[in-house]
Amino acid sequence: MILTDREIRISLETGTIEVDPSPQSGAFSSTSLDLTLADSLSVFKKSQPGVEITVDPSGPHYSFRDAMAALSTAMTIPEDGHPLRPGQLVLGWTKERVSLKPQARLAARVEGKSSLARLGLAIHVTAPTIHAGFTGQIQLEIINHGPVPIRLRPGMAVCQLIFESTLGVPEKGYQGQFSGQASLLPG
């Protein structure tokens, strides 16, 4: 079930959901919470004519870090924004750090905003799930599917988070079968 604004507020008050910085009143809708864009981007370099590069993510020597070092550069969005070209993909992050407690029976989905979708702006590439127990700023795969550049500005409401209750607690949050086993080192 999707949480309503009232349930999201209660969860924020009780600490089962943490959002930092705290959302403004205008960030809520009936069943979602808007999040804003942080000022860091990872921008993919333009390909060079005649140079063919292939990423092999399931290959034995694949390293995401090495691949991104070769393919992208980090940048801070200037005050006047960063124009995202048609067809361009950049990685961004939400300004807000979100935390879902493992035992809170909550997960979430990050989705785009219809106002930006109308311009062709997508904020994820088929990976919207925020799993139970997640902590951090949410990475966004931002791509401009529209015909003209779209200016990205720090602090713009760029996506929305939809919270859902889960049926039960995930195995990792349940002591269950390992309760009392002495072979596991005490913390």
Added chain:
Amino acid sequence: MGRLSIKGHSEGMHPGEWLVIIDTRDGEEELFVDRSIVKDESIPVGFPVGRSNGHLLVELPRETMRGKWRVWVDNGQLRVNGA
């Protein structure tokens, strides 16, 4: 709840995250995590979800860059509170 020892960490792609490397039964895995969850060179993984021949199956806080959520680790890499 369990904490998994990591092999090391370095700068992430965003100032708020670290790239951590962990040893698993099947080789090294790298994943980006929020800096706040890395403490004493370990990351939280909850309780193990399986065990076999001295190894524990744990679910990582994020998907690794090879696409794995659950990995087999050596029993000694995990510290569990409340077990």
